[in-house]
Amino acid sequence: xxxxxxxxxxxxxIIAVAGLTACSTQEKQKPGAIRINKDPFPSTYxxxxxxxxxxxxxxxxxxxxxxxxxxxxxxxxGKVQAVGGPEIAAPAGAQVIDAGARYVTPGIIDVxxxxxxxxxxxxxxxxxxxxxxxxxxxxxxxxxxxxxxxPGFSRALANGGVTxxxxxxxxxxxxxxxxxxxxxxxxxxxxxMKFPGAPYGLKMACGENPKRVYGSKGQMPQTRMGNIASVRxxxxxxxxxxxxxxKYERAGGEIPVRDLGMDTLRGVLDGExxxxxxxxxxxxxxxxxxxxxxxxxxxxxxxHGVEAYKIADLMRQNGICGALWADWYGFKMESYDAINENIxxxxxxxxxxxxxxxxxxxxxxxxxxxxxxxxxxRRAGIDISEATAWTWLSANPARxxxxxxxxxxxxxxxxxxxxxxxxNPFSAYTRPARVWIDxxxxxxxxxxxxxxxxxxxxxxxGEGDVK
Amino acid sequence: xxxxxxxxSALLASAAPLQPQTVAITNxxxxxxxxxxxxxxxxxxxxxxxxxxxxxxxxxxxNAEVIDANGKWVTPGIVAGFSRLGLSEVDLGADxxxxxxxxxxxxxxxIDVAPAINPKASTIAVSRADGVTRAVVAPVAGRSIFAxxxxxxxxxxxxxxxxxxxxxxFVELGEGGADRAGGxxxxxxxxxxxxxxEARDLGGLRYPIAxxxxxxxQADEVPYEERQDPQLLSxxxxxxxxxxxxxxxxxxxxxxxxxxxxxxxxxxRAKDILNVLDLRREFPxxxxxLVGATEGWTVADRIAESGVWVIASALNDxxxxxxMLAATQSNVGRMRAAGVKVAIGMxxxxxxxxxxxxxxxxxxxxxxxxxxxxxxVSWAEAFAMITSKPAEAVGLGGxxxxxxxxxxxxxxxxxxxxxxxxxxxxxxxxxxxxxPLDNHQTKLRDRYRTLERGALPEAYRH
Numbered sequence: 001x002x003x004x005x006x007x008x009x010x011x012x013x014i015i016a017v018a019g020l021t022a023c024s025t026q027e028k029q030k031p032g033a034i035r036i037n038k039d040p041f042p043s044t045y046x047x048x049x050x051x052x053x054x055x056x057x058x059x060x061x062x063x064x065x066x067x068x069x070x071x072x073x074x075x076x077x078g079k080v081q082a083v084g085g086p087e088i089a090a091p092a093g094a095q096v097i098d099a100g101a102r103y104v105t106p107g108i109i110d111v112x113x114x115x116x117x118x119x120x121x122x123x124x125x126x127x128x129x130x131x132x133x134x135x136x137x138x139x140x141x142x143x144x145x146x147x148x149x150x151p152g153f154s155r156a157l158a159n160g161g162v163t164x165x166x167x168x169x170x171x172x173x174x175x176x177x178x179x180x181x182x183x184x185x186x187x188x189x190x191x192x193m194k195f196p197g198a199p200y201g202l203k204m205a206c207g208e209n210p211k212r213v214y215g216s217k218g219q220m221p222q223t224r225m226g227n228i229a230s231v232r233x234x235x236x237x238x239x240x241x242x243x244x245x246x247k248y249e250r251a252g253g254e255i256p257v258r259d260l261g262m263d264t265l266r267g268v269l270d271g272e273x274x275x276x277x278x279x280x281x282x283x284x285x286x287x288x289x290x291x292x293x294x295x296x297x298x299x300x301x302x303x304h305g306v307e308a309y310k311i312a313d314l315m316r317q318n319g320i321c322g323a324l325w326a327d328w329y330g331f332k333m334e335s336y337d338a339i340n341e342n343i344x345x346x347x348x349x350x351x352x353x354x355x356x357x358x359x360x361x362x363x364x365x366x367x368x369x370x371x372x373x374x375x376x377x378r379r380a381g382i383d384i385s386e387a388t389a390w391t392w393l394s395a396n397p398a399r400x401x402x403x404x405x406x407x408x409x410x411x412x413x414x415x416x417x418x419x420x421x422x423x424n425p426f427s428a429y430t431r432p433a434r435v436w437i438d439x440x441x442x443x444x445x446x447x448x449x450x451x452x453x454x455x456x457x458x459x460x461x462g463e464g465d466v467k
Numbered sequence: 468x469x470x471x472x473x474x475x476s477a478l479l480a481s482a483a484p485l486q487p488q489t490v491a492i493t494n495x496x497x498x499x500x501x502x503x504x505x506x507x508x509x510x511x512x513x514x515x516x517x518x519x520x521x522x523x524x525x526x527x528x529x530n531a532e533v534i535d536a537n538g539k540w541v542t543p544g545i546v547a548g549f550s551r552l553g554l555s556e557v558d559l560g561a562d563x564x565x566x567x568x569x570x571x572x573x574x575x576x577x578i579d580v581a582p583a584i585n586p587k588a589s590t591i592a593v594s595r596a597d598g599v600t601r602a603v604v605a606p607v608a609g610r611s612i613f614a615x616x617x618x619x620x621x622x623x624x625x626x627x628x629x630x631x632x633x634x635x636x637f638v639e640l641g642e643g644g645a646d647r648a649g650g651x652x653x654x655x656x657x658x659x660x661x662x663x664x665e666a667r668d669l670g671g672l673r674y675p676i677a678x679x680x681x682x683x684x685q686a687d688e689v690p691y692e693e694r695q696d697p698q699l700l701s702x703x704x705x706x707x708x709x710x711x712x713x714x715x716x717x718x719x720x721x722x723x724x725x726x727x728x729x730x731x732x733x734x735x736r737a738k739d740i741l742n743v744l745d746l747r748r749e750f751p752x753x754x755x756x757l758v759g760a761t762e763g764w765t766v767a768d769r770i771a772e773s774g775v776w777v778i779a780s781a782l783n784d785x786x787x788x789x790x791m792l793a794a795t796q797s798n799v800g801r802m803r804a805a806g807v808k809v810a811i812g813m814x815x816x817x818x819x820x821x822x823x824x825x826x827x828x829x830x831x832x833x834x835x836x837x838x839x840x841x842x843x844v845s846w847a848e849a850f851a852m853i854t855s856k857p858a859e860a861v862g863l864g865g866x867x868x869x870x871x872x873x874x875x876x877x878x879x880x881x882x883x884x885x886x887x888x889x890x891x892x893x894x895x896x897x898x899x900x901x902x903p904l905d906n907h908q909t910k911l912r913d914r915y916r917t918l919e920r921g922a923l924p925e926a927y928r929h
Binding site for chain 2: 120121122123151152155159208212309310311312313327328329330331332333336337338339340341345349360361364365368371372374375378379380381422423426427428429430431445446448456457460461462465466467
């Protein structure tokens with residue numbers, strides 16, 4: 001929606017500007033006729049049907065920091081209809097679930113997944129996450145790599161309560177390509193999973209990976225200074241491309257040469273595509289913030305941000321989220337200074353913290369990772385409530401992806417992306433009991449028919465098993 | 468009798484002594500680690516580096532330092548069932564800091580991880596701070612299916628990490644073995660059988676050197692670890708020209724083929740598991756433990772019947788490879804239900820540094836008990852799978868992994884249930900010695916608690 005709407009309003013603005021120009025200069029300029037289709041692979045996702053459902057007697061964490069004990073939530077027509085206390089009544093024909101103090105939360109949103117582009121089984125034939133043939137590959141789109149039959153999607157749903165997720169290209173490249181945001185609902189095509197109206201993201205990477213991948217081939221970048229030089233040179237070209245197309249769209253003339261990668265970068269410069277920047281070290285994140293200022297774009301999130309705690313103030317000032325792990329550390333030099341308090345420190349500094357996975361196993365336990373982060377914070381003297389911590393799992397991820405108007409919290413009118421847990425989701429002993437996406441019951445722990453089984457798993461050992 | 472109240476400051480202040488003391492930890496929820504249920508109001512006494520007594524109704528020795536656990540949990544330290552702890556400081560891009568994998572050595576089975584274990588590795592300090600006191604440490608296979616000999620270590624803040632060197636030989640016989648053997652499982656198995664036959668032939672040469680009779684006697688009576696290194700077999704012990712293994716590698720496999728050294732085999736696929744169990748028909752003395760065994764549940768009765776230990780990956784539930792198609796988190800519970808002896812390990816799961824996650828994994832296995840159709844395990848059993856069971860799997864159940872009398876004094880006081888995510892160690896003893904819990908991470912935590920500009924840069928906060 002945002003992409004289409006943006007196009008229309010942009011076009012309207014261009015017409016208006018063009019009109020003014022014509023009046024003032026007396027020249028016969030008119031806008032270029034060619035418009036680039038910004039949504040050539042539109043979402044075909046359609047919510048599945050659900051019965052109106054009232055969950056009552058629940059401990060509700062609304063995802064924005066609110067908590068209601070003995071709470072009720074009514075979902076119908078795919079949307080959250082009402083959230084409150086025992087006063088919310090069940091409409092005629094509604095299914096009523098007594099939660100018995102079990103927790104109800106918004107579905108978890110993972111902003112960093114490679115399900116589909118690094119799927120299971122992890123064989124070379126399905127390894128589609130890194131177009132490691134050049135350090136700037138903004139022309140590739142993750143959705144063209146996503147294999148909808150990755151069995152990992154079902155695990156993220158049933159074990160993790162994940163209802164939406166962003167699939168990112170890998171981090172071999174400085175510019176890795178476009179991301180795609182999906183509803184975690186199985187489909188035959190990736191278009192059938194695409195989150196309607198979700199803006200695109202662009203994966204960028206700094207640090208060790210690009211310089212290792214290309215440096216080892218004797219190519220640029222071989223160093224961190226090479227990384228930054230390549231990034232800046234690419235943005236400089238993007239600005240030029242942006243100017244050419246702006247001019248064409250405003251005043252017509254010869255159609256500029258189309259460049260798919262530059263289209264993506266132009267989308268970033270125009271504020272339509274969000275930057276998700278893989279970056280570990282504090283000093284490098286600070287440099288990337290300055291690069292963004294130099295070229296006039298905004299960074300939505302630092303991905304991994306293992307040293308985010310060292311510059312949490314900068315992240316707050318610049319409105320950048322940190323998509324972080326609870327406790328990953330030391331697997332490479334740029335993660336050597338990881339601390340368990342990273343998420344709590346970033347949150348405590350007033351910056352936007354997100355718990356992310358980057359892992360087909362970790363995505364099944366993001367609630368547990370948040371629990372570890374709360375506990376580490378508490379031991380360091382930072383008391384963060386369960387309700388507040390859930391913002392790391394739904395509202396903040398949704399904001400960073402540009403889908404917070406539709407999902408990410410339990411507010412009337414939003415998509416009914418809801419998890420009923422069988423206990424306290426900050427406990428190791430708790431799992432999802434039921435998961436609704438757009439009001440449709442997509443997982444029920446007590447009903448084997450409500451477990452998705454990918455095509456890949458049909459006829460294999462363990463088909464349809466609990467996983 | 469000194470009486471200490473368990474507070475953070477008291478713990479810090481008392482972290483200094485590095486000699487085993489007589490310590491009585493009272494008023495704790497005591498879990499022995501042996502599969503029994505936790506006991507409230509329990510006491511644990513350690514003296515001379517060993518557990519003297521643990522449980523309820525335990526009397527406090529007169530000379531003991533008494534620590535009131537204030538109702539907190541007291542347990543044996545966590546035992547990492549399979550890991551590469553202490554072998555790698557940084558896994559990628561930090562030249563020279565990673566000793567896990569030997570890619571270009573002429574040796575394989577003869578490789579011994581013991582000298583590569585760095586007791587001062589930050590991963591050891593971080594694991595210790597999370598209550599991991601012991602670890603089974605294996606090499607990563609390089610060019611051969613035989614990775615070499617692993618050790619059992621402690622995580623104490625001293626220079627003597629290795630509890631048992633050459634505790635086992637580690638071999639890859641699934642996809643990883645096929646790859647290293649030249650491309651197929653067939654090749655891996657023929658390579659394996661050839662190697663063991665060469666070892667058998669070499670072992671058959673006995674010890675044709677001076678003192679042979681005593682060496683021969685040793686072979687039967689002395690525990691393997693205390694015997695003469697079979698690699699020292701005399702050069703007079705002639706081999707045929709028709710051999711593939713180096714003398715050292717063949718010698719290293721002599722105790723394996725004789726059943727004196729445990730053979731830990733990594734396999735995942737059900738058929739691979741059965742193939743390994745069948746090896747004992749050809750080599751009847753083999754003492755085998757399986758690691759991984761993602762599809763173990765599908766042949767659980769056969770594994771149970773064999774009596775071998777399984778050091779399983781706790782939560783594998785993805786068909787991450789074609790040898791794991793039947794993966795489910797219920798694997799452990801189903802194998803247990805069939806009578807398989809199961810411990811939890813971390814093979815290929817960030818095994819150089821995340822052994823602390825075993826607590827979480829064990830808790831998650833308990834959670835499965837509430838899922839219809841899933842197979843979970845009880846709390847007591849899950850906790851045993853990360854304490855006494857891995858110790859038993861590598862033949863050290865009499866030494867570590869529980870609070871039974873005579874075991875090593877590896878004790879942790881936890882802020883809460885050790886399988887819960889919010890819990891953390893408040894005090895750790897290893898061999899009866901109180902351990903420091905600070906490390907690279909805790910010091911960074913303290914340095915960056917505030918980002919306000921101080922009188923001097925952050926580098927001066929230490």
